[in-house]
Amino acid sequence: MKKGFFFSLDTALAVIVATVLIIGTFFNLSKGQEDVFGRLYISKIANDVLITLNKNKTLDTLDSALIKNRLNDILPDNLAFKLNITVYECDSSTCQKFNVVSGKNVLINPDSQEIDSITAKRSFLTFENNQIKYFSVAELRVWLR
Amino acid sequence: MGLSSSNKLKGQFTTTEFLMIVFVLIFLITLATVIWNTVGKTIGEKTVKNELQSAAIDISDQLLKSQGLPTDWEGTSKIYSLGLVVGDHMIDEGKLRSMLNLPYSQIKSSLGIKTYEFYFKIVNLSGNIIQVDGKNAEVGLKPDTASNIVNSRRIAILNNQIVYADVITWR
Numbered sequence: 453m454k455k456g457f458f459f460s461l462d463t464a465l466a467v468i469v470a471t472v473l474i475i476g477t478f479f480n481l482s483k484g485q486e487d488v489f490g491r492l493y494i495s496k497i498a499n500d501v502l503i504t505l506n507k508n509k510t511l512d513t514l515d516s517a518l519i520k521n522r523l524n525d526i527l528p529d530n531l532a533f534k535l536n537i538t539v540y541e542c543d544s545s546t547c548q549k550f551n552v553v554s555g556k557n558v559l560i561n562p563d564s565q566e567i568d569s570i571t572a573k574r575s576f577l578t579f580e581n582n583q584i585k586y587f588s589v590a591e592l593r594v595w596l597r
Numbered sequence: 598m599g600l601s602s603s604n605k606l607k608g609q610f611t612t613t614e615f616l617m618i619v620f621v622l623i624f625l626i627t628l629a630t631v632i633w634n635t636v637g638k639t640i641g642e643k644t645v646k647n648e649l650q651s652a653a654i655d656i657s658d659q660l661l662k663s664q665g666l667p668t669d670w671e672g673t674s675k676i677y678s679l680g681l682v683v684g685d686h687m688i689d690e691g692k693l694r695s696m697l698n699l700p701y702s703q704i705k706s707s708l709g710i711k712t713y714e715f716y717f718k719i720v721n722l723s724g725n726i727i728q729v730d731g732k733n734a735e736v737g738l739k740p741d742t743a744s745n746i747v748n749s750r751r752i753a754i755l756n757n758q759i760v761y762a763d764v765i766t767w768r
Contacts, residue, residue, distance in 0.1 A: 497751070
């Protein structure tokens, strides 16, 4: 009886140690397979989008429908997005301070459910008669569908 | 003094115990070998993929964010670094044309590519390759038979049009 008892305890201990080692190995293996460049790449794409839409003056229009169409055209199908443009204007001719312009802000897909999103930001100026009309901050959130 | 039969057996393996131990040992050695090989293979593949991904992003950044060195490299024979833009993400058609006419080996050395191959193309939003002077805007070697391929698709502007710049690194 006693001989059998010790044999079982040894076996149980050995099995536990082996199981822990095997699970640990596979856990570390799966951890090592996480795509470290995936998020960096999505961040690059999000910044590319804001830069190009700023350079080709699409953002300056502050036209929600136009900007949304362009974003749908440019962004890969596997990426979902949310865009928020906050528009400020000078409080005076000396432009010492900016105030939020109510009614000018652009919100695209505001109710989309974000999953581990990545944010890109870009500020830009809108001119009118060679003078700064608006100062805007665009915040684009992008995530995998 | 003679030993009793029970004392003779004390501390000895029986055939069944011996077989069980051998079986367990063979099983553990096989398992360890399989895990070792799997880990080695996974790490190796991951290292190659990481290198290619990092390279693809670096190359696309270099091409789309810098003018190159010297900045007017398209007019010189000594090119230290390639860059395609006049402003951030604004591709200059003249620089692109010059790059398309460079030998592949010179492009590779100017981009710091050593241990892998690369292919670059500029396509419109429909996926068709842009034409520059009647020539496809593509350089490098296509990865027809490669096992490790990474594509970094970036967004830029060429002639007031939004385009995709695809950098593909492979081995």
